Amino acid sequence: MTAIDQRQIRHHDESEAKPNKRKKLNHNPEKNLLVNLNACSKSKDLKAAMALYDASMAAGTVHLGQQHFQTLLYLCSASTTEPSLKTIAIDRGFEIFERMVSSGITPNEASITAVVRLAATKGDGDYAFKLVRDMVATGGGSTPRLRTYSPVLFCFCEKLEAEKAYEVEEHMDTAGVMLEEAEISALLKVSSAIGQESKVYRYLHKLRECVGCVSEETLKIIEDWFSSDRASEVSDNGMGSDVGLLREAVSKNGGGWHGYGWVGEGKWIVERGNVSPIGKCLSCGEQLACVDTNEVETNNFADSLASLAIERKAKMTSNETIANFTEFQDWLERHGDYEAILDGANIGLYQQNFADGGFSLQQLEAVVMELYHKSGNKWPLVVLHKKRVQALLDNPSHRKLVEEWITNGVLYATPPGSNDDWYWLYAAVKLKCLLVTNDEMRDHIFELLGSSFFQKWKERHQVRYTFVKGNLKLEMPPPFSVVIQESEKGSWHFPMSHTDSDGSSRTWLCITRPIAQSP
Numbered sequence: 001m002t003a004i005d006q007r008q009i010r011h012h013d014e015s016e017a018k019p020n021k022r023k024k025l026n027h028n029p030e031k032n033l034l035v036n037l038n039a040c041s042k043s044k045d046l047k048a049a050m051a052l053y054d055a056s057m058a059a060g061t062v063h064l065g066q067q068h069f070q071t072l073l074y075l076c077s078a079s080t081t082e083p084s085l086k087t088i089a090i091d092r093g094f095e096i097f098e099r100m101v102s103s104g105i106t107p108n109e110a111s112i113t114a115v116v117r118l119a120a121t122k123g124d125g126d127y128a129f130k131l132v133r134d135m136v137a138t139g140g141g142s143t144p145r146l147r148t149y150s151p152v153l154f155c156f157c158e159k160l161e162a163e164k165a166y167e168v169e170e171h172m173d174t175a176g177v178m179l180e181e182a183e184i185s186a187l188l189k190v191s192s193a194i195g196q197e198s199k200v201y202r203y204l205h206k207l208r209e210c211v212g213c214v215s216e217e218t219l220k221i222i223e224d225w226f227s228s229d230r231a232s233e234v235s236d237n238g239m240g241s242d243v244g245l246l247r248e249a250v251s252k253n254g255g256g257w258h259g260y261g262w263v264g265e266g267k268w269i270v271e272r273g274n275v276s277p278i279g280k281c282l283s284c285g286e287q288l289a290c291v292d293t294n295e296v297e298t299n300n301f302a303d304s305l306a307s308l309a310i311e312r313k314a315k316m317t318s319n320e321t322i323a324n325f326t327e328f329q330d331w332l333e334r335h336g337d338y339e340a341i342l343d344g345a346n347i348g349l350y351q352q353n354f355a356d357g358g359f360s361l362q363q364l365e366a367v368v369m370e371l372y373h374k375s376g377n378k379w380p381l382v383v384l385h386k387k388r389v390q391a392l393l394d395n396p397s398h399r400k401l402v403e404e405w406i407t408n409g410v411l412y413a414t415p416p417g418s419n420d421d422w423y424w425l426y427a428a429v430k431l432k433c434l435l436v437t438n439d440e441m442r443d444h445i446f447e448l449l450g451s452s453f454f455q456k457w458k459e460r461h462q463v464r465y466t467f468v469k470g471n472l473k474l475e476m477p478p479p480f481s482v483v484i485q486e487s488e489k490g491s492w493h494f495p496m497s498h499t500d501s502d503g504s505s506r507t508w509l510c511i512t513r514p515i516a517q518s519p
Contacts, residue, residue, distance in 0.1 A: 030062055033062055041075045046089060049075050069100040069107075072096050073111050074114050076092055077115070080117070080118065086121070108142050115128075116151050119155075120155040129167075149183075153187070166187075169187060188225070214496060214497060227270050250488050256288075256481060256484075263489065271283045274508060279479045281493060290479060305425060310324070338379070339371075339380065341427045341436070343437035345385065347437070367436055368382065368405075382410055383427065385420050386413040429457070437462065493509065494508065
């Protein structure tokens with residue numbers, strides 16, 4: 001037999017086998033039902049799905065599993081937005097859920113979430129919350145998510161059952177589930193409706209913490225509160241007279257809020273307007289702050305940087321004796337009167353020929369002198385590796401300038417075996433000053449915090465630069481932050497999220513009191 005004949009026989013045998021395989025799969029009723037239910041789910045056809053489910057139950061030959069019930073429950077919860085299907089979806093959904101539980105199948109998070117939505121749509125927030133609490137209590141590998149809690153929270157808020165809504169928020173916090181704008185707005189609205197001024201204040205700060213700019217819907221809730229009679233009755237009980245305390249709190253918090261409560265008395269002035277490019281509110285004339293990380297966050301960040309730098313150095317050192325990172329920390333304590341730190345290597349190597357080992361001291365000098373003059377004749381600190389410093393000293397044309405820098409405390413040489421990145425970053429964080437570098441520091445973000453903290457710090461402290469035809473241009477941090485702000489005078493400013501591409505016409509909600517506008 002030839003090779004061609006063998007291939008033809010093999011192909012014939014495989015062709016005969018494939019229909020048999022498909023035929024066998026088509027005789028699996030559980031899989032067939034799941035395929036058909038998924039098709040109904042995609043087309044949002046609740047009635048067809050219920051017909052399939054009823055037929056399977058009547059036949060008694062199909063064993064429904066987790067996926068069958070999950071698909072049915074999802075379709076029921078998704079159908080509640082259709083008025084003609086709402087009642088059917090709710091009734092059948094609860095029926096299916098009861099059968100699921102009685103069948104011995106433990107509902108997962110997706111199934112619980114679907115039933116929670118059904119209960120909330122029905123207006124039974126208590127049962128919906130019980131489902132969530134039971135899921136958390138029993139565990140079983142199912143962890144609640146924001147989508148699990150939201151229907152319960154919205155249900156209680158819409159029914160003005162504020163205390164129950166607060167209990168849901170507390171449960172979310174314990175479970176590690178973060179609120180988003182929609183949930184905070186709902187809590188803000190119900191708190192405003194029942195006149196709970198302390199809760200309103202708390203949720204305004206929740207918005208500040210969790211949301212950069214607010215939507216039109218949220219802005220309207222805020223406007224309604226500050227325009228209400230209840231808001232005008234809220235006073236500071238003399239807090240506004242302690243300007244020093246409020247100013248100190250704002251400073252410790254990094255600017256933009258104090259958190260001590262309402263300031264001033266009387267009716268609030270609520271206006272929509274704009275803010276100038278330098279951060280001056282065109283409605284009330286107040287200068288908005290450039291919000292920084294708070295004191296505790298910054299100190300913790302500096303400590304973690306030092307620990308990681310020392311730990312990494314210990315791993316790299318082997319038997320070679322090198323200066324300890326703690327020596328730099330001690331030196332910084334004695335000489336830490338700097339307003340700017342320079343990543344010397346990043347600036348000196350900018351647009352240079354790396355193959356030739358090019359390093360531009362002229363570029364570095366230009367940045368040093370620009371910052372020197374900007375700060376009123378105060379030197380910045382240049383951090384540069386000792387090997388690079390020695391090479392500059394060995395160059396007769398550079399020696400005089402480098403020696404002057406060393407004498408004036410402008411230059412710190414990091415020891416052999418060290419990564420100078422850790423030094424300039426630690427110095428900038430510890431001294432709470434500017435950092436001049438084009439380095440994106442992505443590795444530090446992942447290694448140190450993995451959160452939004454470092455990004456906020458960079459926005460406030462990093463200075464980028466360019467050299468165009470030899471001319472230096474520094475890109476300083478923005479003069480103000482586009483975030484919710486509470487001033488020591490008691491005023492509030494809320495930026496709206498919808499704006500044009502460059503942000504020049506962004507709408508701000510300006511809220512002040514007559515006493516808040518006084519000097």
